[in-house]
Amino acid sequence: MNKKNYVLKRIGHSVLTLWLILTLNFFLFRMLPGDPLRLLFTDPRVPLEVLEKMRVQYGLDGSLLHQYGKYLLNTLQGELGMSFVYNMPVSEILVERLINTVILLLPATLLSILLGCLLGIVAAIKRGRASDFICLSLSQLLWATPAFWLGLIFMMLSSGFLPLSGMTSAGMTFDSLWAKGVDLMKHMAMPMCTLSLVMLGQYAIVMRNSLIDVLTEDYMVIARAKGLSHVRQLFSHALPNAVLPVMTLAALNLGLLIGGAIQTETVFTWPGVGRLVFDALLRRDYPVLQGAFLVISSCALLANLLADLFYKLIDPRIEY
C-alpha cells in the first residue's frame, strides 16, 4: 500500500472513530437515571408548563432518534449546547478553559519530556549499573504515583510561600505585565511540577528502552567507528532516533495528560478544562460534560492520528 492510500485509510478510520465517540457521547448521557430536565430544575416549584418550555429550549424534546440527529447536526456546526450551570454556550466556556489548560499543560509536558529524557539517557548509558537501577526505579515510582496525591503533598509542603489555588491572585494590582507574568508563574509552579513529575516516569522508561535499542544499532557502531566523540555519538546519532518513540508517546499521552490535568487542576483550583469537568461532574452540568468530553476525545484522536502519520512517515522501518 502506498503512502497516500495509507494516510487516507488512517484518516477514514479516525472519522469513523469520531462518529463512534459522538454516538457514545450522546447515548452515555441518555443513560442518566430520570429526566435530565429534572436535574436541571431540581426546584419543584417550577411549574410543569415552564418545564416543558425549557425542554424545547435545551433540545430535550422529541424522540431519541430525533434528538440524536439534532445533536449530530448541531455538533458538526460547532454548537455544543447551553450549559446548565452557566447561562452561556458550552463552546465559549470550553475555549477559555482550553487556553488555561494549555498554559499549564504545555510547559508541564515540555518539562516532563526534558527531565524524563535526561533520566532515560542516564539510565541507558549506565545500563545495568546502579545508576540505571536508581533511574529506572525512580521512574517506575513516579509512574505509580497518583497525580492528586502528589499534588496534596506538594500543597502541604508549599503552603506559606506559594499561592495554593487559582491562576492569578485575584484582587491584586500589578505594576507591569512582567509582575503579572510572575504572579502566573507562581501559581503555576506547583501544579506544573506535580504534572511533570507524574508524567516524567513514562518518558524516562521509554527513552531508556528506545536508547538502548538504538545504541545497539549498526549505525551507532559505525558512528563509533567513525571516531566520533561520545557526546557527538549521543546527540548527533543516537538521540534523533531514540527520541522518536518519546515524541509519539507524548502525542499518545494526551489522554493521560488530560486525566492528570483533571486531578491537578482540582487540587490546585486551576481554572482549566480539567477543573471544568470536575465542577461539571459535581453540579451535573451535562451539556458541559458532553462538550468537554467531545473536545477532549477529539483532541486525543487527532493527536493519535498525527502521531501515527508522523511516525510512519518519518520512520522508514515501518511497513505500510
Added chain:
Amino acid sequence: MTGVFRLKVFPILKQINKKGMAGMIILAVLVILAVLAPVIAPGDPREMAGVDEIMLPPGWDHWLGTDEVGRDILTLVLYGTRISLLVGFSCAAISIFIGSVIGLAAGYFGGRVDDLLMRLTDLFVVIPRLPLVLITVAVLGPSLVNTIFVIGMLIWAGTARIIRVQTMSIKKRLFVERARSLGAGHLHIIRRHILPNVMPLVFANTVLVIATSIYLESTVSFLGLGDPTHISWGMILHYAFVSVALTYGAYWYVIPPGVMIVLTVLSFTMCGYALDEVLNPRLRRRK
C-alpha cells in the same frame, strides 16, 4: 477449559528478576493484610470516637492518628486494602475477559470481524480514560459495583490488542492449519491451540491491568465519585481533602493511604513487567 492453564509456575518464578520478586513479596503481604484486616486492625473502621479524639496526631493509642470523626487511620488504611484489591481484581477480571474475547475473535477470524472489532478497540484506546470513567460513573451513580463495572468495561482495549496480535501469529503457525484440516470446529481450535499459547501473555497483562484499575479507582474515589460506604484508599484521601486535613496539617491523614496506593501500583507493575519479560518472547531480547 482445562489445559488452558499450562503455565509452569516454578520455572517462571525462577526467571523473574529481583524487582519482580520484590513486587511479589509486597503483594503477598498486601493480600495477607487485606484478608486479616479484621484480626490485625486495632479498631473497627466504623467506630467513631468523641470530639476530643478527632484529628489526633500519631501516638501510642493510634499509631497513625485519627481522622475528623475520630476513626483510627491505621484501621482505615488496612480495611482500604481490601476494597482496593477487590476493585483491582474484579476490574481486571472483567476487562481481561472482554479483552480476551475481542482479541481472540479479531485475531482468529480476521477480515471483517477484525476490522470491526479493531475500530471498536481503537475507540477505547483513543478516548481519554479518566474522563470517560468519571463521566460514566457519574451517570450511573456512585457505588462500588458501578465503579468496578465501569473501569472493567473501559480498560480492555490494550489487552485486546496484545491478544489479537498473539492470536494472529499463532494462527499462522502450521499446527492450527493442520488441526483445522482435520475438521475441528473454531471453538475447539481456539480452546486447544490458541488459548494455551495466549494465556501466558494474558496472565502478565492481567497483573498490569490490576495496577491500572487500582490507580483509576483511587482517582475516581478521590474526586468524590466513589462509594462512601466502602472505604478505599482513594476514599480516605477524599475525606482528608474535604475535611481540610491539609489546613490542619494532618500529614498522618494524607501520607499513609497515598503510600499504599503507590506501593501497590508499583509492585503490581514490577510483577507485570517481570512476568512480561519472561512470558513475552518479544521482550526477551532487551534483558
Added chain:
Amino acid sequence: MNAQPSILAVNDLTAEFRLGEIYYPALHDLSFEIRQGEIFGLAGESGCGKSTTATAVMNMLPENGRIKAGQAMFEGRNLLTLPEKELRRIWWGKIAMIFQGSLNSLNPVRRVGSQIAEVLVLKGGMNKPQAREKVNELFTLIGIRPDRSRDYPHEFSGGMRQRVMIAMAVCLDPGLVIADECTTALDVMIQAQIVNLLKRLNQTLGLSMIFINHDLALVAEICHRVAIMYAGRFVEMGSVGDVFARPAHPYVRQLVQALPLMEGPVNRLKSIPGSPPRLQETPRGCPFLPRCIDGDDACANQVPPMLPVHPGHYAACFKNKDAHEGNR
C-alpha cells in the same frame, strides 16, 4: 605478493564476552596479517566469530566484550592497548568499516550527504563547502547522481545504500577497509555491482581490505588470501588458490565440496550435519570433533594449533598433511 609490506599484523588475539557474570572466550589465539593492497577474506558460518574479529581488531568490542590477550599492530602501534582518544584518530581515518545491514548502517533520520560530510568536516579538516564538493565527487565515483546526497537513507535501494556506505568508508582514504558481510541481503545482480566496485577501489586506490562473508563463492572471487573460522578459531588460512583448491581441514573440505563447480546460485553453508558448539561450552579438544568424520582420541584431548601445510597455507588439524599431499 610477499613483497608487499604488511599493514596490519594481528598476533594471538583472544577475546571474551560476558554473559551474566561470567566471561566466555569468543576468539582464540588469532594471528594473521594484512598486506598493503590485499583483500583478505574471513569466512565461516554465522556466529563463528568473523564480525567479532573485525571489531576486536579495531578495539571496538561492545560493552560486554573485552580483549584478553594479543596484539594488533597498525602503523607500528598496538591498537589493542591504545586509549579510545587515540583510537578515534585511527578509526575511519585509517581504518574504515562497511556493514551488512546497510539500511541500519546509515542513520535513518539524517541525510546521507550530511553523514559523509560529518566525517569529512570533523576528521578530514574540511570546511562545509569543501566537504560538499567531496561528497559530490564520491557520489560520482560510486555511480549515484550527486544531487541525491540530500536524500534520506530509506529513499535509496539496498544496493545504493551499500554503495553510499562504501563511499563513506573511503572518503578519508583509509589504508584499510573492513567490509563485514557487505553483500548479504542483496540480490545477485547488486552483489556483483558491489563486488566490482570494491575490486575497482582496491585496484585504483590500492585499498587493503578485510572482506568478511559467509558466501565462499564470493570470497573466492574477490579475495587474495582467506581465513576460514570455526567456533572462534581459525581452522585454515592461505591463498585463495590453496584453500579452495586444496582444503586441508575436514570442515573446509566439506564446505568446498558443497560449492557448485560452475558459477551458479549462491550456496549457503548449511549442508554439514550437526552444529558448532555454543559460546558457553568450550570443549577441551578440537571444537569440530563432534561433526568431524575422521577425528580420533588425539583430537579430543588437545586443540590443534595452526600447522603449516605448505608455505603460506596453514590448517588447524592434526590430520591435514596427507590431505594436502593427496590433493596434489
Added chain:
Amino acid sequence: MKKRTVALMVCMTFISLWMAASICMAAKADGVLRVGWTQEPRTLNPMGYDTIQGGMIMRSMIYDTLVAYDETLEPAPMLAKSWKVSDDGLVWTFDIVTRAKWHDGRALTSADIAFTYQYILDNEIPNFINYLKGVEKVTAPDPETLELTYTAPIASTLSDLSNIFIVAKHKWENIAGDGAVKYENASPLGSGPFMLEVWKKNDHMTFKVNKDYWRISPSIKQVVFVFFSSPDPMIMSLKQGDIDVIGSELTPVAARALSRDSKIKVVKTPNLYYRHICINCSDFGQGHPALRDARVRRALTMMVDKEYLVKMIHGGFATPGVSLVMDALPFYFNDDIVPYAKDADRAAALLDEAGWQMGKDGVREKDGNALRLKLLVISRWPEEMRAAEMIRQWWKEIGVELTLQSADGGTILAELFPDYKHDMYLWGFSGQPDPNFSLLIYLSSQLQKWNGAGYQNAAYDALFAAQQKAVDPAERQQIIYQMQEIHYRDCPSIVLYYMKAVGAYRSDDLEGFYENTPGGLISFLNRDNFTRLRFK
C-alpha cells in the same frame, strides 16, 4: 543543531523566569475584599434560574429589592420607604424612594418595579413566579407609588417581595419574555451598591463599588469572589492571607483548625438550613409499607439520638433538630415541643403495637414482610454517611435493618418522581426567612413537587391555608405551632439538626461585620455587611 539550541534556550528562559518569580511580589490594592467562595453562581441574570444559594448574594449586590430584611429577619424598607395594606388584606400600597438611580444614571421609579413584576407574571419566570402568587394587578399610579392587588390575602407578602430583584424597564423591555431565563446578562444593569467588573468563570468575579449608591456608600472599593472547588485550598488561602473572608462554608474541623490562628476570627451564626431524613409515607408509592404507619415512623424517630450526632459529627456547629421550622426563626419556632428522647423500649413497644414482631433473625416482621429499609444518603457530604451509619446501628437495636446507599441528587430525584420508589432519604433543606416555605413541603398539593415524603394530611393542609391568610402575626404563630405539632406526631421526616453557618475572616485586617444575622458573614440575608465592613 539550531533547533536544539532554541529549545534549550526556551527551557532555560522558562526556568529563570520561574526562579525570578519566587522573588517578585505583587501588592494588594487598598480596599479590596477577597471572598473565598465555593458556590459559584450560574448566572447573574435575576430572571435566570439558579439552584445555588450562593448566587443570591451577588445579585443582591447589583440589584435592589422592594423590601429587605433587617438583622432579625423582619421586613425592612429598601426601595419602598413605607407601605400599608388595605383592611381586607388585598391591596398593598408602597411608597417608593426618589433618590434611587440605575447604574447608568437614570432614575429608578415605581414604573421599573411595576414593569419587573408584570414581566415576571407575563412570562412565568420560574425563579420568581411563586413569590407573586395571587397577585391580580400591578400598578404604578405615580413614580413614587406602587400598588399590588391580590386575589386573597397572603401573610408572607413582604417576605416574598424581598426575594424579587428589580430590573430596569429601559433594558428589559427589549428582552423577549421567552428568552428571559436564558438571557446571559453579561453586563448587568442594576441599582445596587456594587457593579460587576469581571466574571472569569470558575476563577473569580470582581465587583466595584457604586459610588453614587443611593442608600449608603461602602468603605470598601472592590469585592472579589474567588471561586474554589474544594474547601481545603480555600481555607489554606485564608490562613495564608490570599483571601480575607470565608462566608459560611466551614466544617467543624476547619473551624477548629482556623480558631487556633490569632489573626483569624471564626464566626458562628444561625442558619436557615437543616438536614433531615425524609420518610416515604405515601400510600401510593413503592416504599416499605411499614412506613405508612405513623407509629413506625415515630419509633424510628425516637431511635435517633440527635444530641449525640450533633456532638459527634458537627461539633458545636449545629443544634439538634426538633421541628420543621428552624430555630433561627424564633418567633415561629415552637419551643414547647420536647424532642423524643432516645428510648429503645418505647420504640419497641410502638413497633409491637403496630404489629411488627421480632423475627428469628433479629429483624422485625409482619405478615411475612421483614422490616428491612433502605436509606439513600446524598453523596456530597461524607459526614452524613457517618451519621447514617450510626443511625443504622441504633435502629438495629429495635429490629429494624437498614441498608445505606449513597446517591447523588439526580438519583434521589429519579427514585422520588414520579413513583416514590424510595424508603427514605437523607438530604438538606434550605428555608426562607418566612416559615411558609418550610411548611409547604408537606402539603398534599406538593406531591410530585416538594413533598418528597408523600405525606398527606387534610388537617395540615387546612392549617396551612389558614396561616397563609393570617395577616395577624400572633394568630399566624398559633396556627404554625399546631402544624409543627402535627409534624412532630406524624414524623413524615426526622429533622436531624439545624446547621449553623460558620465563616471566618482576617480579624487582623477587617472589622465591622454583623456577626449574629442568620445566614453567615456573606449572605443574602446579611447583605449590608458589604456596606458596613471596613479595613483596619
